[in-house]
Amino acid sequence: MDVLVQLILNGIMLGAMYAIISVGLTLIFGIVRVVNFAHGEFLMVGMYAVYLLSHHFGLHPYVSAVPMVLMLFAIGALVQRFIIQPLLGADEHIQIFATVGLSTALINLALLIFGADLYSVQEPGLRKPLSIGGYTVLYAQVVIFVSALVLVAGLHLFMQKTPLGRAIRATAQNRNAAQLMGVRVDRIYVIAFGLGAACVGLASALISPLFPVTPTIGTYFVLTAFVVVVLGGMRSMYGAFLGAMIIGIVDSLSGYYIAPDLKEVVYFAIFILILIFKPTGLFGFGRGTE
Amino acid sequence: MKVLIKAALAAGLALSAAPSFAQDTIKIGALYPFSGGLALLGDESFRGLEIAVEERNAAGGINGRKLEIVRGDAVDPNQAVGEARRLTSVDKVSVIFGTYSSSLSLAATQVAELAGVPYFELGAVSDPITERGFKNVYRTNPTARMFANRMVSAVAEAVAPALGVDPKSLKIAIIHEDSLYGQTVAGYQQARAKEMGLNVVETLPYSAKSVDLTPVILRLKSAGVDVVLQTSYQNDTVLFFRQMKEQGFKPKAVMGAGGGYSLRDTMQAVGAENMEGALNVDFTQFRTNPKAAPGIDEFVKKYEAKYGMAPRSGHSLTNYMGAKVFFDAMAAAKDLSGPAIREAVMAVDVPEGTTATGWGAKFDESGQNVRATPFLMQWQGGELVTVFPPEAAVAEMKTGVGAQ
Structure with a gap:
């Protein structure tokens, strides 16, 4: 029983981490309709930047969350403007290849600059276990969990209540109609891509104390993030959040009760079942929206 | 001309x-x-x-x-x-x-x-x-088989005597990353342990790209494992040592098969005090007795x-x-x-x-x-020193892992 509670707690913490990364991917996927294979590499770039800021300027990783969000927003916006935008009219395979190419280029750039060694942000205080009624969570994990909740709620309010949010939703629902209503669709895409990347900027600052950074660190997270996005129904913030929680808990439980190397089998099996029985995802808008 | x-x-x-x-x-x-x-x-x-x-x-x-x-x-x-x-x-x-x-x-x-x-x-x-x-x-x-054999024999010849117990009473777990490297070494370890009549209670493969090894550690913890033999790369070694500490899992010995265990970067990412006592089997390193x-x-x-x-x-x-x-x-x-x-x-x-x-x-x-x-080495004070066999050793083997 003790182990079960610890595993579920652990899964929720893991889920919160996936949630922050997946929410960004959902924004890009749901609004710009581009499958961003370089998403994990955005995370990697952010983590290297957090490491450099912490190593050379002694900046606390949580303080560097602010510059990271801004930097990744800029990178995302530039990628949209100069790589994706020229390809918007092209076949979607070409857009996918563009992001795959970007991903490969970034990984190799990191290898060139930093080599294959790993670098770690030295903030052992954030890895201190907090004991809650005999169960262990880390200080940094709690911060990630709270941030994930705030991020999802904040993005939801932003989408529902602000004019820009409404314009983004309008663009996502019908690009041509939005354009006719005077929404500058190109600019909306740039902002949406930037926002998606900015989420990863936040994630990079929050998970740096937990994971050392290597050129391939992005690939550790991104496949799971794609599963979460589809599970959550492509466009829904809450869907992505709940999807991430489900994957996190399944990951944790199956790693213990089945086998650590079979946990991917378990959640991909769930994924396939959902695609068969509910192709629009658990919280999808129905077949017509895609 | x-x-x-x-x-x-x-x-x-x-x-x-x-x-x-x-x-x-x-x-x-x-x-x-x-x-x-x-x-x-x-x-x-x-x-x-x-x-x-x-x-x-x-x-x-x-x-x-x-x-x-x-x-x-x-x-x-x-x-x-x-x-x-x-x-x-x-x-x-x-x-x-x-x-x-x-x-x-x-x-x-x-x-x-x-x-x-x-x-x-x-x-x-x-x-x-x-x-x-x-x-x-x-x-x-x-070869890989010699690495695996040395690891398993070292449990009986070095770890058990240092703890003052019968090798057969130790609960051993084999954990490894699931690519060819980990699979190969772990396969030889299982064979050798069976041959020597040692008690392997868990064999757990995991992906080297795992972002969470807590389930593995909780399994080892609930099985009451004394000795962990790990075959791993760098990232998963770092993750294992960090999460082992976070979950309060304190085995009597942890032993690696070269790979991530031999690298100074791993020790620095984990922290010298947390890596203290980690055993490692690898090619001869420089902190070896020149007489041998x-x-x-x-x-x-x-x-x-x-x-x-x-x-x-x-x-x-x-x-x-x-x-x-x-x-x-x-x-x-x-x-x-x-x-x-x-x-x-x-x-x-x-x-x-x-x-x-x-x-x-x-x-x-x-x-x-x-x-x-291959010799048996141990991380002591941020250095990888040879501890077994005795003629090649430059330091006494310690028991336990991490800050005691």
């Missing part, structure tokens, strides 16, 4: 003189990954060979003939095959040395075998390299004089030791043909404790050195 003719004649003479000079040298191929992702340790391995060649040449070469290195850059198995072909057919080297990585060695040795050119493997650990019935492939370094490994200190001096830095890993030492063994065999052979070299290699008989790695050299029919045993 006359000047031109004279110049042409002189040039012609110079050209015709060149081949007679070349006959005085023995060309040896050096096939390593010099570029790409494996380049760092590939180059480190090559440096060992390079120092061995310079030493030999300074002492007069092999039967009066100097050695001349021809490099081949093997980035991946395809290129290893291409470069092995070039070395054997275009450069016509007498023998090839290599290779650091097992996948490169498996590919390149096939080319050498077909060409009948002796191939001296100095660093790749995959067992099948010498298990394919080849007549021209020889290896000085220990005569020449190790001289090697380090030569290395530092030549490259202006301390050796980056034990790979150079391993290659240096292997190259010296094979140079002696080449000198003893009546010529450098495949059968003559084979006869000479089979006659090699170097006792243990007389080379710079502490290994001996005696080859079985497959071409594998049966006197190569």
Whole structure:
């Protein structure tokens, strides 16, 4: 029983981490309709930047969350403007290849600059276990969990209540109609891509104390993030959040009760079942929206 | 006009003189990954060979003939095959040395075998390299099976006595990353543990790309595991040590199979105090008793004089030791043909404790050195020191892992 509670707690913490990364991917996927294979590499770039800021300027990783969000927003916006935008009219395979190419280029750039060694942000205080009624969570994990909740709620309010949010939703629902209503669709895409990347900027600052950074660190997270996005129904913030929680808990439980190397089998099996029985995802808008 | 003719004649003479000079040298191929992702340790391995060649040449070469290195850059198995072909057919080297990585060695040795050119493997650990019935492939370094055997034996011969308990009473867990490397070593560990009648309570493979090893650690914790044998890369080693501490799991001993355990970066990411006491089985490292490994200190001096830095890993030492063994065999052979070299290699008989790695050299029919045993090391105060066997040890083995 003790182990079960610890595993579920652990899964929720893991889920919160996936949630922050997946929410960004959902924004890009749901609004710009581009499958961003370089998403994990955005995370990697952010983590290297957090490491450099912490190593050379002694900046606390949580303080560097602010510059990271801004930097990744800029990178995302530039990628949209100069790589994706020229390809918007092209076949979607070409857009996918563009992001795959970007991903490969970034990984190799990191290898060139930093080599294959790993670098770690030295903030052992954030890895201190907090004991809650005999169960262990880390200080940094709690911060990630709270941030994930705030991020999802904040993005939801932003989408529902602000004019820009409404314009983004309008663009996502019908690009041509939005354009006719005077929404500058190109600019909306740039902002949406930037926002998606900015989420990863936040994630990079929050998970740096937990994971050392290597050129391939992005690939550790991104496949799971794609599963979460589809599970959550492509466009829904809450869907992505709940999807991430489900994957996190399944990951944790199956790693213990089945086998650590079979946990991917378990959640991909769930994924396939959902695609068969509910192709629009658990919280999808129905077949017509895609 | 006359000047031109004279110049042409002189040039012609110079050209015709060149081949007679070349006959005085023995060309040896050096096939390593010099570029790409494996380049760092590939180059480190090559440096060992390079120092061995310079030493030999300074002492007069092999039967009066100097050695001349021809490099081949093997980035991946395809290129290893291409470069092995070039070395054997275009450069016509007498023998090839290599290779650091097992996948490169498996590919390149096939080319050498077909060409009948002796191939001296100095660093790749995959067992099948010498298990394919080849007549021209020889290896000085220990194999994955020897690593696994050393790890399991060390539980009985070093860990249990240090704890003052019966080895059979210890609960052992084997955990490993699930690619070929981890699968291979763990397979041999299971076989060896069964042979020795040890109690393996858990065998858990996991992906090296895992972002969470808490389920693995909780399984070990609930099974009451005393000794963990891990075969891992760098990221998963770091994750395992961090999460082991976070979950309050304190086994009596944790032992790695080289890989991520040997790297200084791993220790720094984990923290010296958390890595304290972690055991590791690997090629001979530099903190080894020179009485058991005569020449190790001289090697380090030569290395530092030549490259202006301390050796980056034990790979150079391993290659240096292997190259010296094979140079002696080449000198003893009546010529450098495949059968003559084979006869000479089979006659090699170097006792243990007389080379710079502490290994001996005696080859079985497959071409594998049966006197190569990896030593047991331990992280103590941020340094990887040899602790077992006693004659090679420079420090007493401690029990427990992490801050006590």
